[in-house]
Amino acid sequence: MQRAAAKQPLSLETFMDAPPQMPSAGIGKIAIVSDSLPERNGVGAYYQDLVDQLADHGYQTEFLCPRGQRGEYLKFPLPGDSTQRIWIPSPRRFRAVMRGLQPETVVVATPGPYGLLGCWWANRLDAKLVIGFHTHFSGVTDLYHNPFLRAFSRFWFGLADKILFRYGDLVLANSQGMVDLAYRLGAKEVDVMGTLVPRAALVEPVTPMRQQLERVLFAGRLAPEKNIQLLIDAAAELPNIQFTIAGDGPLKASVAEQANRSPNLEYLGWVSRRELMAQVDRADMLVLPSSVESFGTVALEAMVRQRLALVSNACGIVDWPGLADHLYRIGDSQSVADAIRDVAGLAPGARAATAAAARDAAVKLNHSSLMHWFNQLRKTEATEAVRPA
Numbered sequence: 001m002q003r004a005a006a007k008q009p010l011s012l013e014t015f016m017d018a019p020p021q022m023p024s025a026g027i028g029k030i031a032i033v034s035d036s037l038p039e040r041n042g043v044g045a046y047y048q049d050l051v052d053q054l055a056d057h058g059y060q061t062e063f064l065c066p067r068g069q070r071g072e073y074l075k076f077p078l079p080g081d082s083t084q085r086i087w088i089p090s091p092r093r094f095r096a097v098m099r100g101l102q103p104e105t106v107v108v109a110t111p112g113p114y115g116l117l118g119c120w121w122a123n124r125l126d127a128k129l130v131i132g133f134h135t136h137f138s139g140v141t142d143l144y145h146n147p148f149l150r151a152f153s154r155f156w157f158g159l160a161d162k163i164l165f166r167y168g169d170l171v172l173a174n175s176q177g178m179v180d181l182a183y184r185l186g187a188k189e190v191d192v193m194g195t196l197v198p199r200a201a202l203v204e205p206v207t208p209m210r211q212q213l214e215r216v217l218f219a220g221r222l223a224p225e226k227n228i229q230l231l232i233d234a235a236a237e238l239p240n241i242q243f244t245i246a247g248d249g250p251l252k253a254s255v256a257e258q259a260n261r262s263p264n265l266e267y268l269g270w271v272s273r274r275e276l277m278a279q280v281d282r283a284d285m286l287v288l289p290s291s292v293e294s295f296g297t298v299a300l301e302a303m304v305r306q307r308l309a310l311v312s313n314a315c316g317i318v319d320w321p322g323l324a325d326h327l328y329r330i331g332d333s334q335s336v337a338d339a340i341r342d343v344a345g346l347a348p349g350a351r352a353a354t355a356a357a358a359r360d361a362a363v364k365l366n367h368s369s370l371m372h373w374f375n376q377l378r379k380t381e382a383t384e385a386v387r388p389a
Helices: 042-056 090-101 115-124 137-141 148-165 174-182 200-205 228-237 252-260 275-284 297-304 336-344 346-387
Strands: 027-035 060-064 075-076 082-086 105-108 130-133 170-173 190-192 217-218 242-246 267-268 285-288 308-312 329-330
Touching: 027 042, 027 090, 027 115, 042 060, 042 105, 042 130, 042 200, 042 297, 042 346, 060 090, 075 252, 082 115, 090 115, 105 115, 115 130, 130 148, 130 174, 170 174, 170 285, 170 336, 190 346, 200 275, 200 297, 217 228, 228 242, 228 252, 228 336, 252 267, 275 297, 285 297, 285 336, 297 308, 297 346, 308 336, 308 346, 329 336
Parallel strands: 027 060, 027 105, 105 130, 130 170, 170 190, 217 242, 217 285, 242 267, 285 308, 308 329
Antiparallel strands: 075 082
């Protein structure tokens, strides 16, 4: 397939200015490949949402990813985080799906064994290869203490990124920082990738917030880069606010132990996406104090449910002008407790207006993100139509 000439990425300022009506998509064939279980983390959830919404508009999709069923795949612990697994895909299943579907586009979401095998099949089938650059795994592994695991992880993910970026026709990234990083890592063409939300979060009625800020939620992987201890410290300083933590990860034991000792701190463990939406609806505000966060999808999911989101300046979501005006920020030298106090001290009407505007912005981003995927896929279909036999 002929490669398109490199172009400037769509700016974050104009990304959300998409036409109000969805085009007629026609029938396209897309294989999406991910090393993440569909609901286990933000990347897996993103592509499950994409599959669901593309199917609504007539696209034929296959989602090749682990399903976590006993005996289905070989697996071993992720270095530095034994709560997650690296899954080894079945070559027979890949062959059956790829030959049966004959995709025009293969979307690779992760630089693991699944992603690399997806890259190989895209090259073999002469399909357009789109790389989803959601997380700079080499950067995240720098936060772990074991020097051998840190060095091995940097080597593996650095090599995998080079392979994917070498063969990828297009890299899609979800913040300006990730766009710049993709170019530095060798990507030939990079564009902006908007973030989707679950279909249920869009269509199910929202419930109004309380007049007072009484419940705070954190949801995500319990890992060093999430700065979860700062939230636990805030719970100790703010005994009149109920804090809930949902997620799994290497810090799980510490979080559970501290929750057992704190009357206003509840630890739920890992929860399904349906239960997560229920927890968001119970809360008044979601807090994401991460030191490394390429976007922060859970903050967007809180916004679409008309809830407040308080995030650190390290979260990529703050790069999006259409969203940033409806977020609350944790100052670089501010404690999480003080940031929560600031939001709690605002007039109830001001908080309610921010939450309503946040929902409108999140719905608009979901629409624009889907439109952008349509545009990329239509380019693929046009190329397929003129490809020599």
